[in-house]
Amino acid sequence: MTTRAVVLGIGHYLPERVVPNAEFEKTLDTTDEWIRTRSGIERRHFAADDQTTSDLGSLAAKAALQNAGLEADDLDAIVVATSTPDLTFPSVATMVQQKIGMTRGFGFDVQAVCAGFVYALTNANALIVSGQAKRVMVIGAETFSRIMDWTDRATCVLFGDGAGALILEAQEGEGTSSDRGILSADLNSDGRYRDMLFVDGGVSTSGDSGKLRMQGNALFRQAVEKLAFTAQTALDKINLGHDDVAWIVPHQANIRIIQGTAKKLGIPMERVIVTVQDHGNTSAASIPLALSVGVADGKIKPGDLLVTEAIGGGLAWGSVALRW
Numbered sequence: 001m002t003t004r005a006v007v008l009g010i011g012h013y014l015p016e017r018v019v020p021n022a023e024f025e026k027t028l029d030t031t032d033e034w035i036r037t038r039s040g041i042e043r044r045h046f047a048a049d050d051q052t053t054s055d056l057g058s059l060a061a062k063a064a065l066q067n068a069g070l071e072a073d074d075l076d077a078i079v080v081a082t083s084t085p086d087l088t089f090p091s092v093a094t095m096v097q098q099k100i101g102m103t104r105g106f107g108f109d110v111q112a113v114c115a116g117f118v119y120a121l122t123n124a125n126a127l128i129v130s131g132q133a134k135r136v137m138v139i140g141a142e143t144f145s146r147i148m149d150w151t152d153r154a155t156c157v158l159f160g161d162g163a164g165a166l167i168l169e170a171q172e173g174e175g176t177s178s179d180r181g182i183l184s185a186d187l188n189s190d191g192r193y194r195d196m197l198f199v200d201g202g203v204s205t206s207g208d209s210g211k212l213r214m215q216g217n218a219l220f221r222q223a224v225e226k227l228a229f230t231a232q233t234a235l236d237k238i239n240l241g242h243d244d245v246a247w248i249v250p251h252q253a254n255i256r257i258i259q260g261t262a263k264k265l266g267i268p269m270e271r272v273i274v275t276v277q278d279h280g281n282t283s284a285a286s287i288p289l290a291l292s293v294g295v296a297d298g299k300i301k302p303g304d305l306l307v308t309e310a311i312g313g314g315l316a317w318g319s320v321a322l323r324w
């Protein structure tokens with residue numbers, strides 16, 4: 001027998017304010033057509049002025065608890081993936097803990113930018129298989145609208161706010177790739193690519209939170225190559241191939257990256273969950289949002305083999321193969 005981290009429930013939250021591409025035409029030298037054709041994005045949600053990342057994360061967490069039929073104190077741990085915390089400290093995870101009424105266990109944040117949810121899932125899996133925790137809430141929550149330079153048309157039209165959450169539970173499996181739960185993971189980073197995507201401020205430099213800077217075209221060229229390789233690596237680790245995959249659930253940065261990666265993997269777009277048109281790039285929130293929408297739409301079903309893959313600032317990238 002092998003301990004597996006199996007998904008018990010999922011939920012998400014998107015802020016009320018929806019901003020269509022056309023709104024940027026009023027203030028920037030851009031068009032709906034450019035944004036749509038270069039990125040696949042049609043609209044995104046922006047948090048209200050008084051909404052923080054932990055607010056979004058808590059609402060997603062409550063939805064996941066309801067979906068799983070659990071109470072907050074049924075959880076042992078919360079792992080939040082975010083690069084846009086409410087404060088430098090304490091962690092968003094401890095704020096979510098308080099907001100959902102969880103009075104036991106522990107919580108911490110993981111920061112791997114757009115790859116954050118893949119890293120957080122892998123951390124949560126390690127907590128479960130090592131016996132540190134039986135039930136772990138894994139959240140991706142971001143307010144990227146707060147680190148946009150609204151004069152930079154090459155970045156500010158691409159990002160959005162939101163949160164997704166799922167709950168993992170320790171269950172016994174057979175130790176084969178037919179088990180439900182997390183089956184394999186592949187994590188990578190390479191700090192030599194720092195300048196491709198970063199925020200130009202922080203605690204020990206400028207003292208403020210800074211704005212996002214990106215060399216989009218250079219990153220684009222890295223993304224397809226690295227994403228296809230990491231997804232294939234996660235599959236190779238469990239001796240499964242592209243025919244076994246029910247759904248690719250990619251980080252939602254750009255439809256052309258999503259299409260290029262699927263093509264390299266030999267997986268048709270009919271088996272890829274795509275939400276980039278409605279959410280934009282929500283960084284660490286994009287994969288749990290896509291998972292939650294995929295389940296709500298009746299696409300992702302129990303027993304399906306999923307592969308998630310993501311790349312972002314660092315560069316940091318990786319993938320997780322799991323059976324729903």
Ligand code: UT7
Nearest residue numbers: 030031034038039114153154216217219220253254311312
């Ligand atoms: O989540 C983390 C991972 N993030 C990513 O993976 C993002 C990766 N990169 C991308 O998604 C794409 O590179 C972008 C969507 C950011 C840009 O698409 P692109 O096809 O790589 O365009 P580009 O950067 O090569 O720019 C093409 C042109 C430039 O004009 P010139 O130099 O050809 O005259 C830009 O100035 O498009 C111009 N441009 C715009 N035009 C209208 C850049 N932004 C805009 C804009 N509206 N918003």
